[in-house]
Amino acid sequence: MPTTGYEDAAPNPARLALIPIEDRGWFELLSRPDYPAIEQQIRDVGACENPVWLSGRTLLVSIATGEVITSWSSDGTPFGAIPMRCMNRRATRCASCSRLYAGDAFHLVRAGLSGGKGVPDTVSGHPLVFATLTAPSFGPVHRRTNPDRPTDVCRARRGKPRCPHDMPMTCQRRHEPGDPLVGQPLCVACYDYPGHVLWNAGASALWARMVDFLYWRLARTGGVTRSRIRRTLRVEYVRVAEYQARGLVHFHAAFRLDGPDDRSQEPPAWATAEVLADALAEAASSARVRLAETVAIGAPVLSFGRQFDARPIVLDAELPAERAAGYLAKYVTKGTEDAHGSDVPITHRSQIAALARTGHVRALMHTCRIVGVLPEYEALGLHRWTHMLGFGGQPLTKTRRYSSTFTALRQARAEFKSAGRPKADGEETVRDRQWRYAWQGWPSGTIAEQAAGIRDEIENDRQLASDAVGEQAPGRGVA
Numbered sequence: 072m073p074t075t076g077y078e079d080a081a082p083n084p085a086r087l088a089l090i091p092i093e094d095r096g097w098f099e100l101l102s103r104p105d106y107p108a109i110e111q112q113i114r115d116v117g118a119c120e121n122p123v124w125l126s127g128r129t130l131l132v133s134i135a136t137g138e139v140i141t142s143w144s145s146d147g148t149p150f151g152a153i154p155m156r157c158m159n160r161r162a163t164r165c166a167s168c169s170r171l172y173a174g175d176a177f178h179l180v181r182a183g184l185s186g187g188k189g190v191p192d193t194v195s196g197h198p199l200v201f202a203t204l205t206a207p208s209f210g211p212v213h214r215r216t217n218p219d220r221p222t223d224v225c226r227a228r229r230g231k232p233r234c235p236h237d238m239p240m241t242c243q244r245r246h247e248p249g250d251p252l253v254g255q256p257l258c259v260a261c262y263d264y265p266g267h268v269l270w271n272a273g274a275s276a277l278w279a280r281m282v283d284f285l286y287w288r289l290a291r292t293g294g295v296t297r298s299r300i301r302r303t304l305r306v307e308y309v310r311v312a313e314y315q316a317r318g319l320v321h322f323h324a325a326f327r328l329d330g331p332d333d334r335s336q337e338p339p340a341w342a343t344a345e346v347l348a349d350a351l352a353e354a355a356s357s358a359r360v361r362l363a364e365t366v367a368i369g370a371p372v373l374s375f376g377r378q379f380d381a382r383p384i385v386l387d388a389e390l391p392a393e394r395a396a397g398y399l400a401k402y403v404t405k406g407t408e409d410a411h412g413s414d415v416p417i418t419h420r421s422q423i424a425a426l427a428r429t430g431h432v433r434a435l436m437h438t439c440r441i442v443g444v445l446p447e448y449e450a451l452g453l454h455r456w457t458h459m460l461g462f463g464g465q466p467l468t469k470t471r472r473y474s475s476t477f478t479a480l481r482q483a484r485a486e487f488k489s490a491g492r493p494k495a496d497g498e499e500t501v502r503d504r505q506w507r508y509a510w511q512g513w514p515s516g517t518i519a520e521q522a523a524g525i526r527d528e529i530e531n532d533r534q535l536a537s538d539a540v541g542e543q544a545p546g547r548g549v550a
Contacts, residue, residue, distance in 0.1 A: 096517035105149045109518065110525070112154055118526035120165040122154035122513070127506035134499045152509040160466065162404040163414045167526055169404040175480045176403045176467055180309050181396035183327065183474035185386060190474050191335040195386055198328040198344035201395070202351050202381040204281070206270050206319040207374060210262035213252045215316070216245045226257070236260045254316030254410060255431045262431075264438040265368050267319065271461035272451040273373045274312075274320055277360045281375070282306065284354035292350060293341050304338040305329045306347075309469040313402045318410040318435050318460045321376075323399055326351065327473065334472050344383030351381040363447035403466045407432075407459060417457040426458070435460045 100106060116122050128144035145152050159165045160172040178188060184199070186192035217223040225242035232240045238258035246253045256262040270277075290300035310324040328347055330336020355375045364370035386392050406414045413426035420440050427433040436457050443453030456463040513519040 100517050109149045113522045113525050116154045116156050117167040118522045119156045119167050121157045123511050124152040124154050124509040125506045126152040126509045130503040131500050161406050161414050173400050173404050177396050177400035179474050180399050181392050185392035188475040198347050200326045200347045200383050202324050205321040205376040205378045207376040209267045211257045212317045213255050215253045234258045234261050265442050268438050268461035269371050275464040277373045281354050281358035284358050288350035288353045302331050304342050307470045307473040309473050311399045311402045311467050314407050314410045320462045348381040348383050355379050365447050413458040
């Protein structure tokens with residue numbers, strides 16, 4: 072790792088010997104002449120927890136003459152390199168970058184609800200439905216009890232039934248939020264672990280099948296042939312995947328109906344939000360995906376669970392677009408932590424015991440490794456997605472015309488930050504960039520601690536600003 076200029080900036084050894092050992096790192100850091108530049112590097116990447124450092128240079132060159140108009144190099148920086156955000160979306164890996172990702176997701180979702188970011192404002196008047204689609208049951212699990220109902224217990228059943236393995240199918244306990252027993256099977260031997268991981272692996276394909284069925288249900292309602300329905304209207308949506316405590320993904324989504332040619336067009340008069348909600352219910356209940364048949368597992372058929380909710384919504388003062396967007400965007404920074412899983416990829420089954428926090432998750436991960444080697448299921452990539460319990464889909468997906476894109480939002484942010492860079496007036500130029508990877512992470516533990524402190528400071532300032540906005544606009548917030 073480069074230490075450009077560090078030796079020259081080191082404090083006097085005699086003075087350093089007088090400093091307690093636990094404080095010497097801080098004394099060395101704060102006594103460096105280039106400490107202000109180091110702190111600025113930390114702030115430039117939002118105090119990212121695991122930045123990627125690059126070394127190199129950028130030249131602004133005249134196309135006509137080849138003359139170098141301006142140049143910028145990492146040689147003059149404190150460590151001979153500049154940090155870049157790690158851009159990890161998971162809050163457990165980097166709180167700073169996950170917040171940035173969630174912010175981009177918020178604006179992406181909001182633009183599709185009420186316009187902006189290149190989306191016309193007229194979309195706010197189109198039929199809109201919020202829906203939640205869950206997975207079916209693969210065996211009874213402990214559930215979180217309702218704190219507002221003092222008599223509610225996990226599983227109260229008459230006769231105290233027992234399973235074929237002589238395990239009780241009842242539980243009289245009250246499980247509070249955070250109880251590690253929530254989501255765990257009542258009987259591990261009865262639980263369908265292969266069906267569970269295969270459902271996660273095929274959930275995206277099942278969703279795609281449901282969308283096809285949705286168009287067909289709308290065609291039947293509107294008296295349009297299946298071949299013409301997509302030339303009559305378009306179903307635009309944004310979908311967010313969330314893990315339940317039992318380790319299965321379920322989907323939250325916002326569906327919008329547009330005209331056939333452009334999102335500024337309204338759909339036909341018969342295509343209302345109520346019609347869309349009814350069509351969603353029919354499509355979700357009838358969508359099926361049949362997986363390949365094997366001797367060990369049979370021929371699994373994937374379907375959605377019975378817990379389904381689809382309701383038309385109207386964005387107004389009681390439900391502003393910001394609140395609806397925040398409701399969906401809050402899920403995108405999560406991984407399997409709600410299911411006691413891992414946010415680190417697993418490359419060998421020997422890692423499972425250390426990374427899985429419950430026996431249920433360990434069984435799911437081992438099942439991914441076992442089922443993944445079957446030739447019929449190799450294409451599902453269960454080995455690759457063991458840490459995600461079989462689900463390899465994106466946390467947030469959307470149709471092309473729903474709103475903007477993450478790429479466009481990030482490009483706009485980059486252009487805003489580069490607005491102050493020097494430019495050649497009236498001359499065509501090109502930027503010649505030559506950068507290479509140097510290392511990842513902060514150069515020392517002390518600098519990492521300083522970054523954590525700055526991160527807390529940034530978060531506190533953001534919270535104070537949010538509270539001030541909330542006081543001025545009481546109806547604004549996240550569901």
